[in-house]
Amino acid sequence: MSVNDVIMDAMIENKVGFVTTVPCKQLAGVIEKIEQSDAMIHVPSNREDEGMGLCAGAFMGGRRPAIIMQNTAIGVTINALATLIQYYRIPLPMLISYRGEIGEPVACQVEMAVHTKALLDRMAIPTYHFHEEEDADELPAILNHAYMARKPVAVLMDAAFWKGY
Amino acid sequence: MIRSDVLKTLIPLISDELVVTNIGLPSQEMHLLDDQPTNFYMLGTMGLASSIGLGLAMAQPKKVIAIDGDGSVLMNLGTLPTIANNQVPNFILLIIDNGSYGSTGDQTTYAGMRTSLADVARACGCDHVVECAAEDTAAAVKDALAAEQTTVIVSKCESGNIKVPVIELDPVMIKERFMASVAG
Ligand SMILES: Cc1ncc(C[n+]2csc(CCOP(=O)(O)OP(=O)(O)O)c2C)c(N)n1
Ligand SMILES: [Mg+2]
Numbered sequence: 001m002s003v004n005d006v007i008m009d010a011m012i013e014n015k016v017g018f019v020t021t022v023p024c025k026q027l028a029g030v031i032e033k034i035e036q037s038d039a040m041i042h043v044p045s046n047r048e049d050e051g052m053g054l055c056a057g058a059f060m061g062g063r064r065p066a067i068i069m070q071n072t073a074i075g076v077t078i079n080a081l082a083t084l085i086q087y088y089r090i091p092l093p094m095l096i097s098y099r100g101e102i103g104e105p106v107a108c109q110v111e112m113a114v115h116t117k118a119l120l121d122r123m124a125i126p127t128y129h130f131h132e133e134e135d136a137d138e139l140p141a142i143l144n145h146a147y148m149a150r151k152p153v154a155v156l157m158d159a160a161f162w163k164g165y
Numbered sequence: 166m167i168r169s170d171v172l173k174t175l176i177p178l179i180s181d182e183l184v185v186t187n188i189g190l191p192s193q194e195m196h197l198l199d200d201q202p203t204n205f206y207m208l209g210t211m212g213l214a215s216s217i218g219l220g221l222a223m224a225q226p227k228k229v230i231a232i233d234g235d236g237s238v239l240m241n242l243g244t245l246p247t248i249a250n251n252q253v254p255n256f257i258l259l260i261i262d263n264g265s266y267g268s269t270g271d272q273t274t275y276a277g278m279r280t281s282l283a284d285v286a287r288a289c290g291c292d293h294v295v296e297c298a299a300e301d302t303a304a305a306v307k308d309a310l311a312a313e314q315t316t317v318i319v320s321k322c323e324s325g326n327i328k329v330p331v332i333e334l335d336p337v338m339i340k341e342r343f344m345a346s347v348a349g
Contacts, residue, residue: 041223043251046243053213054247057185057220060205065220073204081261083209084217088336126235142205 003136003161004029007095010139014147016093017063020044020051024070026097027160031068048073051162056090064147068091069113071100071116071156072109081123085119085152092152093143098129103159120154131162166299167325168261169194170305172232174303179312183221183347185231187214189268191261193329196231206332212241215258219248223258225347228310229255235262235276242285245317249290254313259306265324283319291317299323 001009007030018041021031034042041063044050047124048069051128055065067075073096099106100113118129126149128142129135139155146153168191176199185205186192192206209213215238218231238244238260248258264277276282283296293314296303299322309316 012188016178018220019252041227043185043220043247045247047241049213050216050247053210053216053241053244054220054223056213058219058223058224059220060217060340060347061221062225062344062348076268080210080213088207090340123237 002029004033004131007139008033008037008138009034010136010143012037012064013140014143015064016040016066016143017022018043018058019066021068022046022048022051022070022073024096024097025157026099026100026157027068027070027151030095034068039124044046048077049080052085052092055092056084056088059090064091066095066143068095070097072112074112074116074119078119078123079124081152086123089150091128091147091150092151093146093153096156098156098158098164101113103164111159116156125154127156130155130157133161135161167323167327168263168267169198169327170324171261171299171302171320171322172198174300175306178187178303178306181231182310183227183229185214185229186198186223187232187234187237188231189234190329191232191234193332194327194333196256196332197329203346205343206334208221208332208336212237215244215248218258219244219251219256220234221347222253223251226255227347228257230257230259230306232259232261234267235264235265235282236274238282239274239276239280245289245291248315248317249286252292252313252315256315257306258317259302260317260319261322262319263322263324267324267326271324271326277324283317286317286319291315293317294323295319325331
């Protein structure tokens, strides 16, 4: 099964009902599957902090939210994470393409990659790093963990995991 | 009329509706004038009131009114195309356009200068955009509540603030009682 199918199945198994996305080349396949799925509402957002607002609203409306984004978005979401998602205790799995890791062809992507884990750590956000394809087997449990704990949780998926960029 | 005058005229209409209120004085004034479990007060996160409101409206069928500010919509201008392209029958965005960053001391915003947020909303593809004078806001909200369509209302009012206490409610309490109202 492709990693995109593993991610989709994990979301469906966890009854994710609302997903917002901002694309990354690595995320194209999974975004296409989300768009086609009847199991969840998909709302593309223009910026990731906007997406976190949408997710907070959807959660209060009774749907389990998730955001799919690139790690370069961590900077623009710090305030939304601290003052909305964490302050009001809203569960939010963040499925993040981890650009700028080994195998990255675009040098500029490395500049946010070197800050990604430090920022997530500073925010005390539980963070999981997928490097091998099998790492995704843990995704259903990670999603469940986010909803149980009512916290944002980050899943960083690097170039090796996607088998290319 | 200033923002708090406009809010007063709305209370009979929106007291029992799901309302998301913007950071700063809009939330504090609503809390002072008519605290309800159906109010979701934003205590921070400038810009995201409309996004929270839209996510909530898309997730469930009850009507949702997001009361936003001109400065906050300018900060999250990307929200207008998202609203325009995801029109649902139960969402109202009410922008209290006092032409200023009222909560921080009435500094003029670009909406108080050359930029028309109603025109921006229309250009983004919002089909039902109403710009009205402050005193006509209640009528516009009443019409929007009766209609089954996404409506963006831009209420042009004067800049100015009343003295209000900060909200001391715990954020998790605000969320929990709001969610109970949504589900109830
Ligand atoms: C990211 C960020 N920048 C600045 C502020 C400070 N701030 C709080 S409220 C506000 C003004 C909001 O203006 P508007 O949305 O027009 O609402 P009004 O108070 O005029 O009703 C500002 C600048 C903030 N809270 N967050
Ligand atoms: Mg204003």
